[in-house]
Amino acid sequence: MADTVAPTRRGAAEPPAFITEFVFPVERGKIAEFARSIGEDSRIHHDVDVAVAAGYADVPAPLTYSVVSAHFADASRTGGAYLAEELGMDMDRVVHGAHEWEYHQPVVAGTTLRATMSLVSDERRAGRRGGEMRVVVREVVYRDSVGTTVLTERITAIETEKTMGA
């Protein structure tokens, strides 16, 4: 895979390159389901009255809720297929290195966010075993209906020097 594609290396100084955009509706039921999946039983994620009493317009999403957007985005653009096919990464060696969220506004049920995913950087670094690893950072900016940025998410994928189980 990697030897058939010659991807353009992107340094941090270059402007982000557009990858895809999608619509991400934020829903009460999905928030409750996601909260339960991480064992978060705070009533604020499950009971709109509790959320409103705490000052929210509706039930707020847990801090890592943006991952739910995987259900709404085109996986061929946002998932491993993009890394493999467009960037030529060897997915058997790719691990999820880091993830970051910057919170600008509360993410609450009933809103529809517009997400734009970009490639921020694509760099080779010296690995600990003397080889080379490749670090790819993508960013997703989520905006509300009037264009205000609500959330910024950064996803770091690392192509390691050898296969995970080797």
Place this chain on the structure above:
Amino acid sequence: MRIGPLTRTDIVRYAGAGGDFNPIHHDDVHARSLGLPGVFAMGLLGAGYLSRLLHAEFGAASVARFTVRFRAQTWPGETLVLTVDAVEPGLSPHQSLVQLSAANEDGQLKISAEALVNSDAWTSHTTKGTA
């Protein structure tokens, strides 16, 4: 905060809720074909657990930024021990930088994390005990 022992059901529930259907996290046959002992949890499940610790300690509404770095895989049967390791001054007097981590019971680091927390909101969270 201790969470576990982690079950395959926990992993599958998170896959359904979050939408990560990479078979490496739910299909033992596939995972073994890659040389792994079996499925392992998504790093983001551990990040979700750490977000609970942040919410419990500081209130989710006070969190301005949350960064997680995945250090090692978490396997079914492991129990995660989540800790706040340090609370340092942030760039402004109203913000603190919180260092936190998830490790297994043997002390193997799984996730290291950092959160920028607005101290004003944090104070109101702890004094009122809301949210």
